[in-house]
Amino acid sequence: MDFRQLETFVAVAKFKSFSKAADHLYLTQPTISSHISNLEKELNTILINRTNRKISLTKAGEILFDYAMNMVNLKEGAIFKLNEFKGKIVGNIEIAASTVPEQYIVPEIICGFNKNYPDVTFNMLHYDSQQVVEGIIHGDIDFGIVGAEIPHNQLNYVELLQDELFLITPASAPYCDFPEEVPLEKILEENLILREKGSGTRRLLEEALNASKIDLNNLKVVAYIESTEAIKQCIRRNLGISFLSSRAVVDEVNFNFFKTHRVQGLDLKRKFYFVYHKYRNPSPLEHAFQEFVCKYFKFK
Template identity: 40%
Template sequence: MDFRQIEAFVNVVKHRSFSKAADATYLTQPTISAHIQTLEKELQMQLIDRSRKEALPTAEGRLFYDYALTMLNTREQAVYSLQNFCLNINGVVEIQASSIPGEYLVPDLMAAFKREYPAVRFYMEQSDSQSAAEHLLARRGELGFIGMKREDGLIYEPLMKDKAVLIAPDNEKFRKKQGKALPLVEFAREPFLLREEGSATRKTFEAKLEERGIPSGALTVVAKMNSMEAIKRAVAGGIGVSIISELAAERQRKDRGYLIFDLADYDSDREFYLVSNRNITMSPTAETFKLFVLDQFGSSSEKK
């Protein structure tokens, strides 16, 4: 048994795919398969169930996974403790991110960190806030950037506040309203574009509607999308209006193609969080990136 085999196994379990594990480790799929086959032969047991669409661990594989992950991270901790850490930091930081921070926050943080540590690589998986948190609980990634806080045992560390805004087509009807903060009832009858079910922005919006006696089912929903850029382009094209993050709305862009309105009766400030799993030993590279991010935002740990 060697660490290349263990690393291959851990990545297949994390990503539920031989091909994605190969991408994450910059190896070929046949190499990943060969490592796992050799490991299974040595242990004399099957670790990965290959009969399904996804590559899932067998019962034996689930038992071995926690030990394998601990071995890899302990090895890396030991290596870095014997080296000049700051000069030699490298490896892959695996990130789970919800749509908005993944699109508009994390890339700049990656670039800034890589300027200090050029050998570091990143692997980021984007989904909605709920899925990103669940992936971290399942140990698919060491760090997350999420737009809501759950009671799930993860560590949530606040980074920055954000609020919701209304974006609308740049047409005569909405130009007359420019400079105003619009109440919910004024645009609730407009054709609407909504985010996916697990979106924190959507959950907050639907809760605000219910508070004002407007059932979410009463909206005229013309499209549901999980891409923020697709929503913005659709609104610019005149399909309807949408509630999105101010960070994603990009107020300073003059060529955005849509209008942005504050909401008069919509107390919607929320946090973006840096999230980690208290039950795993984080790799030194991920730990350094975490400290770097918290330093960028002047954040303090909020463990819950």
């Protein structure tokens, strides 16, 4: 078996696409097709189903995939160690995150990893928590950081740090006299700005309200906004108040633009998780990143 053919087979299986495998390996699509066809001829079996425009592995392909992946990782492991010896690790890490981790956690992780591996590049993707989980399960995303643990038997979750949602108001009138702990019924009187469906922040708030027997429909919601930064700008312009992560408003609180309040009866504490596929074999670089992230916040 030609090693390039095995790399091609692994790429097609991973991306479920001949064109994406071609882009990943810097080859033409006809070359990708030729590698797969020649590998199937040599092994005298069909490895990839090509029906209905969907790429999937045959039973023979599933058997070969684990061996091929091990061989590719063994090669990459040797290159990784040699480059480490020479003092230059290169490669690319792809990480997807929901809004709060994307803006306030992932940059810290990337900067920390960059100090050890300055030649590694990153692709950071924005999805809500549900999309991150689904992308990892389907093999479209390697790593994710999310604000909600969505159980699945194919996923590993590693707790990184704790967070809390606060009710955020402007520090100016008419909210100057808002108490540090706001009565629950008070939020029914205020214009609220909420995150979009699917976000971990929105899910946590809904669960806390449900536990307190408050229907979301009873709130005076003036806007549903995906961007945390956009919500903060709306708060500053007195459109309404909102529930946001404490990590999202550190600067605004320090400069006395915002005040943070707890709401009586609402438990809005949560954890952020690093999530990855339990059964997928990471490359040596991905393994190094995985170990780095899992240890990073333990020493902070």
